[in-house]
Amino acid sequence: MTARLSLNQATTTQWTVPEVVSGCVQAGISGIGLWRDPVAAHGVEETAKLVRDAGLTVTSLCRGGFFQSPNAIEDNRRAIEEAAALGTGILILVSGGLAEGSRDVDGARQNVIDSIAELAPYAADHGVQLSIEPLHPMFCSDRCVVSTLDQALDMALQFPAEQVGVCVDTYHIWWDPNVYKAIERAGDRISIFQVCDWITPLPEGVLLGRGMMGDGSIELRRLREAVDATGYTGPIEVEIFNQQIWDQPGTDVVNRVVETYQTHVL
C-alpha cells in the first residue's frame, strides 16, 4: 500500500539526512525526495551512499530555478550535477519571481524559458530531466512566475521530453478550473507527483501553510486518479511545509504521512 509513497525531506526538517533515511526505512517508505541544503550539510557523496545503502530511491531533488538571480545558470549546473550524483533523474525547478524592484512578469517568464534552454542539454547529458513546477499564484511575485500547470506545460513542450517535464503538486494547482484538462494534457510530461492539503487560515508569509493530507480542501484522490489516468506510475511524494508539523517528533509525522496517504490519496 505504500509502494509509490515517497517522503519529501521538506516534510521533516526536524530530521538530519541520516535521521530521515532511517525514518523512511523504519516506516517502510522506499522513496525519498531530497533538498540541496540539507544534502550539502551532510555531503552529497555521503548522502548518495547513505541512501543507496539503505535501499531508498531518490525520487527527486529540490530544487533548481530562481532564474532571476545573477548566478542562476552556474548554480543550476551545480544542482544538475548533484542530482546525478544522488542518483535521481529529476531536478525540480522553482522558477523564481520578479527581480528586485521589477514589475516585468512577462520578462521574468521569458527569462525562465531562456534559462531552461541553456540548461536542458547539460541536464540531459547528466541523465537528469528538469521538472518545471508551477507554484500557487500567491507566490508569483517572490518565488515563482510559473503559476499554472498549463503554463509550465507550454514551457516544457518547447523542449524534448527527456530534457524537460512538469511537476504536479496538488497544493499549487487544485484551485485551477482547468486543472483536470491540464493534467490530461501533461500526459507523459509529468515527471513527479507531489501531494499535501490546502488549509486556512494561511500563516504570515504563506510559505509554511501546507496541510497534512485529509486536513484540508483538496480532492487528493481525484487528482491522483487523474494523474494516474495519464499513464503515470511513478512516485507520489508527500511534501508539507508546516511549522507545526516540523515541531512534532519526526516519527509521529512519518506515521501520520503513511496513514493519511493510504486514507486520502490511494
Place this chain on the structure above:
Amino acid sequence: MTARLSLNQATTTQWTVPEVVSGCVQAGISGIGLWRDPVAAHGVEETAKLVRDAGLTVTSLCRGGFFQSPNAIEDNRRAIEEAAALGTGILILVSGGLAEGSRDVDGARQNVIDSIAELAPYAADHGVQLSIEPLHPMFCSDRCVVSTLDQALDMALQFPAEQVGVCVDTYHIWWDPNVYKAIERAGDRISIFQVCDWITPLPEGVLLGRGMMGDGSIELRRLREAVDATGYTGPIEVEIFNQQIWDQPGTDVVNRVVETYQTHVL
C-alpha cells in the same frame, strides 16, 4: 485627471459613511464604491440621500454572493434592492468558497451559476447588473471559488449582458498568464475596474495584504490600458484592504490615493 477615479469605501474603513462622502468631495473624487455593512449602519436611504446631495456617483455596491450560505438567495435579493436604492447599477458578487467541510469545488462552482440564474432576472428588474468578481486563487477555499477572469467570464456569458458582467480587479488577476487575452475577451462584459497593488510578505489570513498603487509588483498602467482598449470608459475604483492604511488618518490615505492613481494608473 481624476474624472474616472472612485474611492471604494473598503480603502478607508476608519471613516463612517458621512466622513467618506465628505472626504471624497474634499479630494475632488466624484465616484464612490459602497459596502453593505457600513451602509446599513448609516441607513440605506440616508446614505443614498447623502451621496446624491454631495453629487457623488455610486460606482458599485459590494457585495452579494457567498452562495454557499443557506440563506444566500434571500440575502442577495436584499443586496440587489440596496444597490437599486443607492442608485448604482452594479452589484459585485464574491461567490463564496466551499461549504463547511466540503471539498466539492466543482459543485460549489455549479452552485454559483445556479444561484446567479435565480437572481439575474430579479437584478435586471431593479436595473442592477450582477458583476462576478474572480478572487485570487489563495481565496478559493474560503471566499471565492471563482479564481480567474476567464472562469468568471465563462459564467457571465451564460446570461444576457445587461444581467451579468465581470469585475476586473488588478490584485486578483495580475499573475494570470492569460490575463491580457482574458481582458480582451471580457470586452463589454466589464462592469467595473478596480485597482490596488500586490505586496509581500502577505499577512496572516492574507485578506489585509493589499498595497497602495506603486508599492508593489503589478503593471497597473498596462492593465488599465488593456481594460480601456476593450472600450471600457467607466470608473476606476481604488479598493485596498490593509490594516496599516486603515490605521492612518483618512485624509492622508485619500490624498495618497489621488496621487498614486495619477502616477501609476493613468
